[in-house]
Amino acid sequence: xxxxxxxxxxxxxxxxxxxxxxxxxxxxxxxxxxxxxxxxxxxxxxxxxxxxxxxxxxxxxxxxxxxxxxxxxxxxxxxxxxxxxxxxxxxxxxxxxxxxxxxxxxxxxxxxxxxxxxxxxxxxxxxxxxxxxxxxxxxxxxxxxxxxxxxxxxxxxxxxxxxxxxxxxxxxxxxxxxxxxxxxxxxxxxxxxxxxxxxxxxxxxxxxxxxxxxxxxxxxxxxxxxxxxxxxxxxxxxxxxxxxxxxxxxxxxxxxxxxxxxxxxxxxxxxxxxxxxxxxxxxxxxxxxxxxxxxxxxxxxxxxx
Amino acid sequence: xxxxxxxxxxxxxxxxxxxxxxxxxxxxxxxxxxxxxxxxxxxxxxxxxxxxxxxxxxxxxxxxxxxxxxxxxxxxxxxxxxxxxxxxxxxxxxxxxxxxxxxxxxxxxxxxxxxxxxxxxxxxxxxxxxxxxxxxxxxxxxxxxxxxxxxxxxxxxxxxxxxxxxxxxxxxxxxxxxxxxxxxxxxxxxxxxxxxxxxxxxxxxxxxxxxxxxxxxxxxxxxxxxxxxxxxxxxxxxxxxxxxxxxxxxxxxxxxxxxxxxxxxxxxxxxxxxxxxxx
Numbered sequence: 227x228x229x230x231x232x233x234x235x236x237x238x239x240x241x242x243x244x245x246x247x248x249x250x251x252x253x254x255x256x257x258x259x260x261x262x263x264x265x266x267x268x269x270x271x272x273x274x275x276x277x278x279x280x281x282x283x284x285x286x287x288x289x290x291x292x293x294x295x296x297x298x299x300x301x302x303x304x305x306x307x308x309x310x311x312x313x314x315x316x317x318x319x320x321x322x323x324x325x326x327x328x329x330x331x332x333x334x335x336x337x338x339x340x341x342x343x344x345x346x347x348x349x350x351x352x353x354x355x356x357x358x359x360x361x362x363x364x365x366x367x368x369x370x371x372x373x374x375x376x377x378x379x380x381x382x383x384x385x386x387x388x389x390x391x392x393x394x395x396x397x398x399x400x401x402x403x404x405x406x407x408x409x410x411x412x413x414x415x416x417x418x419x420x421x422x423x424x425x426x427x428x429x430x431x432x433x434x435x436x437x438x439x440x441x442x443x444x445x446x447x448x449x450x451x452x453x454x455x456x457x458x459x460x461x462x463x464x465x466x467x468x469x470x471x472x473x474x475x476x477x478x479x480x481x482x483x484x485x486x487x488x489x490x491x492x493x494x495x496x497x498x499x500x501x502x503x504x505x506x507x508x509x510x511x512x513x514x515x516x517x518x519x520x521x522x523x524x525x526x527x528x529x530x531x
Numbered sequence: 532x533x534x535x536x537x538x539x540x541x542x543x544x545x546x547x548x549x550x551x552x553x554x555x556x557x558x559x560x561x562x563x564x565x566x567x568x569x570x571x572x573x574x575x576x577x578x579x580x581x582x583x584x585x586x587x588x589x590x591x592x593x594x595x596x597x598x599x600x601x602x603x604x605x606x607x608x609x610x611x612x613x614x615x616x617x618x619x620x621x622x623x624x625x626x627x628x629x630x631x632x633x634x635x636x637x638x639x640x641x642x643x644x645x646x647x648x649x650x651x652x653x654x655x656x657x658x659x660x661x662x663x664x665x666x667x668x669x670x671x672x673x674x675x676x677x678x679x680x681x682x683x684x685x686x687x688x689x690x691x692x693x694x695x696x697x698x699x700x701x702x703x704x705x706x707x708x709x710x711x712x713x714x715x716x717x718x719x720x721x722x723x724x725x726x727x728x729x730x731x732x733x734x735x736x737x738x739x740x741x742x743x744x745x746x747x748x749x750x751x752x753x754x755x756x757x758x759x760x761x762x763x764x765x766x767x768x769x770x771x772x773x774x775x776x777x778x779x780x781x782x783x784x785x786x787x788x789x790x791x792x793x794x795x796x797x798x799x800x801x802x803x804x805x806x807x808x809x810x
Contacts, residue, residue, distance in 0.1 A: 241618065243589070244623050247623070248626065249624045283627055433578040433579030481624060481631055523585055
């Protein structure tokens with residue numbers, strides 16, 4: 227009798243348990259920090275490299291370091307870089323098949339131009355949209371040097387062009403790398419994405435129903451998701467719309483995706499993605515997900531083109 | 532001793548708590564049970580009957596079930612789940628350590644109240660008819676996330692016919708039943724049927740049951756306010772129950788039920804135990 231009561235009481239106090247899952251797999255990455263180095267001739271700067279495994283988790287690994295040309299800069303096995311002569315060099319870090327590269331500028335005196343910084347107001351733009359990039363030339367201590375000439379370039383002119391004033395125009399869907407150069411010093415790089423509207427057709431998942439279309443587009447500088455007027459789905463308490471790169475695991479959608487909002491009825495609906503996630507770009511997510519959030523069940527999804 | 536306990540957790544395979552099959556309680560006699568049932572599941576049968584992985588859900592119900600004979604033919608029935616707890620596990624990712632928080636919610640659950648009337652008594656086959664009203668006393672929105680439920684918010688009206696036969700002097704009995712649940716608020720109506728066999732071996736009373744729930748799929752409710760299990764649930768569920776008559780008037784009971792197939796129902800065993808008292 228007493229034991230029965232104890233067991234009964236134990237269930238009364240049952241609490242939340244834990245489900246353990248693997249993280250979603252991503253591409254392995256090796257990343258050097260800082261992303262640019264400027265150093266005086268004869269001085270040392272420590273570079274670091276971090277390996278992010280297939281789950282995106284940083285791991286300590288043994289990295290191979292090298293520079294080219296070694297007449298400008300050299301590096302030892304620990305990533306300690308030394309300026310040899312004025313000029314620019316590339317610093318390489320490698321691990322297995324992964325490699326990362328940054329530019330190194332070696333200057334003779336502290337007042338010389340050593341760094342060219344370029345910045346962008348946004349990292350994605352619509353077809354035909356124009357944005358103006360900014361640039362600054364600095365010495366090794368970060369003091370701005372005025373008057374230097376800047377030459378701009380785009381790695382893919384079919385995606386975006388950039389003129390002598392740093393004005394970028396989106397001309398085709400895709401990605402391009404923008405960079406600048408001043409007096410032989412190459413700037414940091416900016417990856418720009420140009421795209422038109424992305425659409426996808428909903429289909430059901432796990433035995434649930436979903437139909438209609440989703441359109442992800444940029445309107446006045448903001449990313450907007452629109453569900454069509456004929457959008458329909460199964461519902462349960464806590465049915466939410468997500469953007470995600472996984473369309474099978476509801477828990478991964480919840481963890482790695484972004485939640486745009488709850489839906490309670492079929493039909494047209496608009497979500498301002500930028501309002502809550504200002505750094506999201508048009509191409510960042512592959513799927514629009516209808517998720518039953520309490521049980522983490524994917525009711526349906528639309529794969530964006 | 533033909534005691535069946537049906538514990539209707541809001542969402543689950545649970546078996547309604549009718550005792551006695553086709554036999555109503557004798558006048559001023561009764562059967563009362565304090566029961567605990569629970570289910571803990573990381574899978575459900577989806578709307579097409581496929582197994583679907585879900586964040587683990589726990590449902591715990593502590594209930595009082597009672598039958599009392601107002602006359603030799605008329606029995607009052609009460610199923611009162613006075614403590615229902617609904618939990619949703621947190622999700623922890625092994626490599627990154629990222630955590631999706633869990634949630635929990637407790638309250639009174641939906642309650643059944645009804646009557647059973649003995650249509651045919653004192654014959655080799657006894658037949659009773661029951662009318663049970665499911666009162667939506669549970670909550671349809673709870674927890675930090677406001678997405679957990681201890682009730683479905685609708686008013687059940689269940690009519691049921693039980694027919695039983697005792698094989699006396701052999702210590703066996705058999706019962707079959709069929710029922711209809713008229714549901715409000717646009718929920719689909721349900722057919723319920725099943726049968727059970729039981730035996731008495733001194734103080735032990737083992738019972739085997741098979742319960743079937745079929746939805747008419749005639750609901751119209753947009754279920755954005757309803758749990759994933761609230762509507763169009765179907766299952767075929769065997770039940771094993773073992774009672775031990777510890778004393779003249781009271782005993783203990785354990786039971787296990789599992790949906791062999793179904794729709795919109797959790798795919799894990801529903802276990803229960805309790806203390807019963809015969810008046």
